Amino acid sequence: MTPDYFGLALKFTLRWEGTAFTNDPDDRGGATRYGVTQRVYAAYLKTVGRLFRSVRYISRPELEAIYRRDYWIAAGCDRIANPRLAIAHFDFAVNSGVSRAVTFLQSEVRDYLTIAIDGKFGPQTERLVNRCADNRFVGDYIEARELFLESIAKGKQAKYLNGWMNRVNDLRAYVATVSAYISR
Numbered sequence: 001m002t003p004d005y006f007g008l009a010l011k012f013t014l015r016w017e018g019t020a021f022t023n024d025p026d027d028r029g030g031a032t033r034y035g036v037t038q039r040v041y042a043a044y045l046k047t048v049g050r051l052f053r054s055v056r057y058i059s060r061p062e063l064e065a066i067y068r069r070d071y072w073i074a075a076g077c078d079r080i081a082n083p084r085l086a087i088a089h090f091d092f093a094v095n096s097g098v099s100r101a102v103t104f105l106q107s108e109v110r111d112y113l114t115i116a117i118d119g120k121f122g123p124q125t126e127r128l129v130n131r132c133a134d135n136r137f138v139g140d141y142i143e144a145r146e147l148f149l150e151s152i153a154k155g156k157q158a159k160y161l162n163g164w165m166n167r168v169n170d171l172r173a174y175v176a177t178v179s180a181y182i183s184r
Contacts, residue, residue, distance in 0.1 A: 005083040005178075006072050009090040010064065012174050016167045017094070021056040026156040031055055034063045035094055040070060067094070074098045076121025082133040084175040085141065091171055092145050095164075104148065105129060108141045142172055 017035025031038040033055045041055040044066050072078055075093035080086040093101035099119035106117040109128050116124070146168045153161035 004078070005086050006068055006078070006090075008083070008178060009072065009077065009087040010067055012087060012171065013067070013091050013094050016091075016170070026159065028157075033058050036063055036066055040066060044070070071098060074121075075101055076126060076129075079121070079126045079130075080133065081130045082135075082138065084135060084138045084178050085129070085133045087178060088138055088142055088145075088171055088175055091167075092141075095167070096145070096148070100148075104144050105141060108137060108144055111140070138175060139172075142168060142175075 014034060019034060021031070021033045023031040029037040029039075031054070036055055036058055038055045041058055041062075042052055044062065045052060071093045072090055075089055075098045077086045077090045077093070080089060089101055089105055092104065102121045102125070103117055103119040105121075106115050106119075106125055109115045109125070109132060110117065113128050113132060115128050146165065149161065149164040149168065153164070
């Protein structure tokens with residue numbers, strides 16, 4: 001079992017997701033607060049046996065539970081030994097979806113080792129990621145995310161490109177300093 005870097009990952013991601021309630025008609029996620037969409041929040045409330053309510057009223061414990069279960073654990077971040085990669089992978093999963101983030105992670109691994117690309121973080125993905133996930137690999141993975149974001153910045157999505165690139169560049173800087181946070 002790898003150490004839990006969830007707190008460091010969440011700290012970075014929330015810095016970019018913000019705290020305000022938004023409902024930008026051009027944002028495919030729709031109504032959102034702390035980066036949690038209404039759809040995700042409604043599904044969470046249902047699984048914990050609570051009635052529907054607006055994501056505008058999501059609490060800190062709820063958002064932490066959602067991020068841990070639906071992104072950190074679902075994307076396999078809890079099984080990635082390299083904390084820099086775990087943090088980068090978590091933020092990609094939050095920003096672009098778990099399956100897409102895992103698919104890109106598997107594609108990067110495939111440059112080093114043979115692996116099936118299925119968008120699921122299973123035992124083979126875990127083993128191979130932890131075998132080749134050095135800091136150069138982390139940089140390649142972040143670069144793949146950057147290229148993906150550039151490729152989808154078309155039409156109404158183009159207005160988000162500068163923000164996405166700022167986030168990716170900040171992520172590079174953040175994961176480069178993550179050792180300092182871990183040793184404290």
